[in-house]
Amino acid sequence: MLVEGPVEVLLPDGSRRVSERPVVALCACRRSRTYPFCDTSHRRHGGPRRGAPKPAGSERVADGEEPVAGEG
Numbered sequence: 001m002l003v004e005g006p007v008e009v010l011l012p013d014g015s016r017r018v019s020e021r022p023v024v025a026l027c028a029c030r031r032s033r034t035y036p037f038c039d040t041s042h043r044r045h046g047g048p049r050r051g052a053p054k055p056a057g058s059e060r061v062a063d064g065e066e067p068v069a070g071e072g
Contacts, residue, residue: 001026
């Protein structure tokens with residue numbers, strides 16, 4: 001999730017994380033070593049975590065098939 005910075009995030013344990021960048025990527029999958037900020041670790045794991053919703057438009061259509069209404 002991209003948000004305009006600077007950003008201050010309050011974590012459940014009460015600690016705060018700050019980024020002064022103009023645009024900040026927040027981690028939604030909790031795989032990041034720099035959580036709550038995204039470090040793209042999700043790319044190395046081959047897809048979303050179990051139970052995580054798929055992003056809109058992420059459905060794939062096989063070659064030669066027509067997409068079903070409402071799908072990518």
